[in-house]
Amino acid sequence: MTPETLSVQERTAVRVLVEEVEKRTNVRLPVASQWPPDAVPVIAVGPSASAANWAAAALRGAGTADPAPGAEGYRLAVSMVGRAAPTVLVLGADARGILFGVGRLLRELRMTGGALRLPGSLSIVSTPQTALRGHQLGYRPKTNSYDAWDVPMWEQYIRDLAVFGTNAIELMPPRTDDEPDSPHFTLPQMPMMMEMSRIADEYAQDVWIWYPALDKDYGDPKQVEFALKEWADVLSKLKRVDAVFVPGGDPGHTEPRHLMALLERQTASLRKYHPKLQMWVSPQGFTKAWIDEFYQILKTEPDWLTGVVFGPQVRDSLPILRANVPGRYRIRHYPDITHSLRSQYPVQDWDIAHALTSQREQINPRPLDEAVIFRAALPYASDFITYSEGCNDDVNKIVWSGLGWDPKADVVQILRDYSRYFNGERYTDSFTQGLLALEQNWRGPLAANVAVYTTLEQFQALERAASPRDLRNWRFLQALYRAYYDAHVRSRLLHETSVEERALERLRSVRTGESRQALADAARILDDARTRPAAEWRLRVYSLAEALFQSIRQQLSVERYRAIAVGRGATLDSFETPLNNGGWLLARFAEAAALGSEPER
Structure with missing residues (x-):
């Protein structure tokens, strides 16, 4: 049951519920905008702001006296009054809240062939504690799986992440420090980038672009003009772009004064196509002299800059970076969750036999380690989009998304939700x-x-x-x-x-x-x-x-x-x-x- 009028993103949330339930139960839930007879159980999905108009009967006894959820939050409750059959309410504070409420319902449901069950006492009001909860999904050759995915696979993966509270993905442009082609590509990079931006918009996901500045000399005006045109040609084709993140290094080689001048012009140029676009930069790979120069530029507090990113190969620690970056700028964590060796957060005291065989990109569920990393960074940078090179780090992504929603969440419970939702109820423990x-x-x-x-x-x-x-x-x-x-x-x-x-x-x-x-x-x-x-x-x-x-x-x-x-x-x-x-x-x-x-x- 839904209101008659829903946005594209809200309709996507309803579609997610119907399709994911059907996959696990072989039951196709009908979608209607009129209430069925009282004896028919109902899942009511829609915005909380108008719930009194379209879900009045079910609101009684559904815990609606509890505090309302905040941005991106939801109310999930079972109502046993007002109708002969139970009603499950999924009420979102906004479009994202509806999607995340549906995700929570899917994680709470016990689904088997022909049946879905939910505790009658269920009553949850939840709001995410971290504003940015994302993962990098780079369709490029230098990955262990992503380059072979087609559009339906990308939609399913973005959906899976959203079910666990992810609200952003980070894409890559066709030209990076990578090979220009992969034998696995299912589409050229630009068409796939366009498809992924479209999917992200339907799922109410912020779209970030990791865009390295690779040209030889941005002190050369001709080089700057070339870059302005190239970046505009790419981003103007995308349905949605919320932010651009330019790494100072890894890859990158431009002195801060030239890099920041370039990004100021890129920001003005790209906002012609995406007026609310944010610009972020990292001091990755900077020498001592360069990072000092970077800090001096930040002291002038350029208003075109949104924030600073802490990632691999940043010379200063996160606390030192935070102390040197003016308070007006948010800091986004860019944690490497994909590599186990020669990386930002390597496995500690790893046996040499493991290191020789598993090397950098083994399938690497590290739930307890990731929780330690997440919580250590939290006082300085709660926002995050993780660094990923494929599906080998899938468990780690879900742990980060779960902790981003609630930093106090029990990691074991996140894993139980993961196991139940992706593998089935009998595998929960x-x-x-x-x-x-x-x-x-x-x-x-x-x-x-x-x-x-x-x-x-x-x-x-x-x-x-x-x-x-x-x-x-x-x-x-x-x-x-x-x-x-x-x-x-x-x-x-x-x-x-x-x-x-x-x-x-x-x-x-x-x-x-x-x-x-x-x-x-x-x-x-x-x-x-x-x-x-x-x-x-x-x-x-x-x-x-x-x-x-x-x-x-x-x-x-x-x-x-x-x-x-x-x-x-x-x-x-x-x-x-x-x-x-x-x-x-x-x-x-x-x-x-x-x-x-x-x-x-």
């Missing part, structure tokens, strides 16, 4: 515990972490009970991939460490006159490392990689799936990286064997 266990797999020395095998056993139990539909669910498959991957890496680590120790023991026991034989024996022992333990686990990793490519286009190998590079998420290619010193030892053995005398050897 078991999948949640599995995600937490995957994070623990990366804690401390891997050889001593016997819990890695327990984690695999947890997921194998889920796998045995899984339906065919579950085994096509990419989020389910990602967790399985990590569980099998980690367990096999540990089994190899133990095996290869043992093999190396046996080889060295043979050398330690050598007697005079048998050095060549001892070297040959040690080499044969080291060759045992090629015997892979847990062969079934190894094969399952490869089959899951194929399933992930087919389901969500995740590119886990350069050769098999045309990933852009091994270090860019192609973890299948580094899966069998040697975990002992065998290669180095064999080279030394050969050198020793070539020596001419026994004493030399």
Whole structure:
């Protein structure tokens, strides 16, 4: 049940509810603007401001005496009075509030084939505590999955993020520091950028553009004129643009005085097409001299600038940055949630075996780590749009969105909502515990972490009970991939460490006159490392990689799936990286064997 008149964004919220319920229950909810007979249960969705006109009967007993939600907030309640059948009310403070209220309802519903259930006592009034809650979604070659997504996949992902309270996405222009094309592209970059801007507008999402200033010299007036035209040509084609973020570095190489002069002119130019456009800049990659120059410019408080971004490779810490940026400017956090190594927030004390195999862009649920990072930054920068290179960090995105809505939220409850909504009610607790266990797999020395095998056993139990539909669910498959991957890496680590120790023991026991034989024996022992333990686990990793490519286009190998590079998420290619010193030892053995005398050897 909805009011007769709804905006595009409000109609989108209703469509989300109908379609997502149908996917999980095979029940298609009819949409009507007239109340059905009292004996028919109703979900009433619409703006709270006019609810007295279109939902008067259901408002009684629905907790409407509670404080009204603020901007982007909603009231979600079950009314058991006024009608013979229950009524579920989803009342938004605005269009976004309606969408986020629908998202909360979808997360609260217990959905199974042919049925959806909700506690009769449900009564929630909720308003987000953080104004900007977004994620970067770059359709470019340098990603581990995004470049292969088509328009329906992008809409589904933007929808999934919105269900958990996301209110912004960040796009990239066709020209960045990337290759100009990808073998996976389903559309050229500009048409896809236009589609994503359109989708975002329908879902009431702010559209940010990450736009690096890449030209050689912005002190050259001709170069500035070229940039003004190029940026205008791109952004004028987009249905919606709310903000532009220009990184000072990573990539970028322009001295602050020239960069800020360029951005002042870009702001004036781009506002011809998007009058309320905001301009943001980061001091990423600045030298000490440049960041001092940047601070001096900010002291003049240019009114065309909206805010400053704190991201990777900013020389000063976030507290120092906040202290040096005038209070009129908001600071947006640009946290790297996608990389585990050589990054802004690397995994702490990561075992070398994990680092050698999983490398930078492994599937990386880090819910507890992300909560620590989020809360540490909160006093200085509550706004955020995360840095992402693909769907490997999907869990982390949802954790950030959940904490952005309520910084005091229980991370485990966010994971329970994630598990129930994306995998089904029966996985609410078991999948949640599995995600937490995957994070623990990366804690401390891997050889001593016997819990890695327990984690695999947890997921194998889920796998045995899984339906065919579950085994096509990419989020389910990602967790399985990590569980099998980690367990096999540990089994190899133990095996290869043992093999190396046996080889060295043979050398330690050598007697005079048998050095060549001892070297040959040690080499044969080291060759045992090629015997892979847990062969079934190894094969399952490869089959899951194929399933992930087919389901969500995740590119886990350069050769098999045309990933852009091994270090860019192609973890299948580094899966069998040697975990002992065998290669180095064999080279030394050969050198020793070539020596001419026994004493030399």
